[in-house]
Amino acid sequence: MKKLLVGISLLYSSITFAQKDDKAAILSDITKKIEQYYIDKDTYKKVDSLFQIESKKGSFNQLTQKEFAALLTERLRTVIKDKHFFVKYLENYTPEKQGNEKESEKLNNFHNSLENFGFEQVQRLEGNIGYINFKGFAEPKSSTKALESAMNFVANTNSLIIDLRENGGGDNGMLLLFCSYFFNNKTDLYTTYSRYNNKTELNNTQSKVSGDKYLNKKVYILTSNKTFSAGEAFAYFLQQYKLAEIIGEKTGGAANPVEHFIIDNQYLLLVPSGKITSLVSHTNWEHIGVIPDREIKVENALKAAHTEALRNILTTDTKTELSIPEIKNLINKLEQ
Known part of the structure; x- marks a missing residue:
């Protein structure tokens, strides 16, 4: 399932009118937002260092916008160790298309x-x-x-x-x-x-x-x-x-x-702020x-829960549409 939308119309205004695909300006804006909003006030220093190192290595060169956003998400989550960091490229995004709050x-x-x-x-x-x-x-x-x-x-x-x-x-x-x-x-x-x-x-x-x-x-x-x-x-x-x-x-x-931000009219940025x-x-x-x-194991979880619920029925003598022998047979079937 795709991640449910939780109110992009309420994003804090954070639009930098840089040249299209100006990665240096985008990285700078992201760093500023992390400095202002991230729960740990000193983390932006680590982010700034990360971006400088990756830029010097050429890690962001020749990337499409989607690839750039995906790499930023991966590096922020890995280095800062906070899985709530997220960067997504917003294809065809313009402020005008967002309309007013009710329409959004x-x-x-x-x-x-x-x-x-x-x-x-x-x-x-x-x-x-x-x-x-x-x-x-x-x-x-x-x-x-x-x-x-x-x-x-x-x-x-x-x-x-x-x-x-x-x-x-x-x-x-x-x-x-x-x-x-x-x-x-x-x-x-x-x-x-x-x-x-x-x-x-x-x-x-x-x-x-x-x-x-x-x-x-x-x-x-x-x-x-x-x-x-x-x-x-x-x-x-x-x-x-x-x-x-x-x-x-x-x-x-x-x-x-x-908190949610729009960076350079191209990217959605999620910064863990609390x-x-x-x-x-x-x-x-x-x-x-x-x-x-x-x-x-995740694939066995439903059968395990169903089995436990049935065992509880037997323990508490709760009435169901099944007889006791039928419940026991069903438990055996689920455990196979």
């Missing part, structure tokens, strides 16, 4: 709707187990109905599997809204500190949601090394509050929230990833 929001929502706002699949597995395959967090105003429909569909299941193995993250507001379905009351989850304005924001769940909350039932979250950013946050906070069991692989390890701090652990998953409760 409408366009973003349309593109996200083509991917059903991240909800790839919602179904009921054998044994009355709910399953949601969720691939990205789009802006909550447009995603609320899709989330509500998904949660209403699984409301009567005995337990729920949420598949985040291909979830690339997205919008913080949607993260908090989705989390709200698993907390009975409004709950403070974490703070977000932004260095560029020296402000700290408290992030919490909502006491009320438009759909049916999923409370006091087993929840299993599937993860992989591709689970990223807000996808990691969802697993991290439900695990910390003992509301879900994580099954699969350790996640990517990208916790720092980002730090998330859990109110439970007083830290986050940056560089570490979310550690599964049960670490297992």
